[in-house]
Amino acid sequence: MLRPLYALIFKIIGWKVVGGVPNIKKFVIAVAPHTSNWDFPVGVAARSLLRIRNAQFLGKSQLFRPPFGWFFRMLGGHPVKRTTSEDMVDQVVKIFNRHSEFILAMAPEGTRKKVDRLRTGFYYIAKGAGVPVVPVGFDYARKEVIIGEPIYLTHNFDADMDKLMAFYRPITGKNPELGLG
Secondary structure, three states: OOHHHHHHHHHHHOOEEEOOOOOOOEEEEEEOOOOOOOHHHHHHHHHHHOOOOOEEEEEEHHHHOOOOHHHHHHOOEEEEOOOOOOOHHHHHHHHHHHOOOEEEEEOOOOOOOOOOOOOOHHHHHHHHHOOOEEEEEEEOOOOEEEEOOOEOOOOOHHHHHHHHHHHHOOOOOOOHHHOOO
8 A cells, every 4th residue: 555655765765675475485584783763664664665464573562562662563563572481482483373475574683782692582483383584674874774684593593593694794783883892
């Protein structure tokens, strides 16, 4: 519905999408570096431009309170309480298992602050659900949404993370000083 508007906005501000979404029914989209609140509107626009209709995302529960909670749910958001002891990985794996098609977009850093490594929840969600990780980066220096090839996780955590970090390292976030180290 908003696709023509997003296409116009991307054209005016000089952004483009590089790569394409794989023809896979289930996967985790891991977006990094996550350094700005602007990542969300860029992601929503890219999702529309790529015609990814069923992509969902997790967000901190505060986003889903009135007056804007309805808006984030409408966009495919699921609130997450970060203070609870419930195992989020198991909860999300069960969601994957209940659906024949499910795409989950996550920021593996879990914050917009400077981090030296990715958090592992996205990895264990993908591993537990038996789905690949599709790395995506919002490169503000080149004004590109970059979509990588699916990464099918192995039994070697370090090698899998090295492969993901190799994809993210050259990507410049909105606030480069907060990018991955």
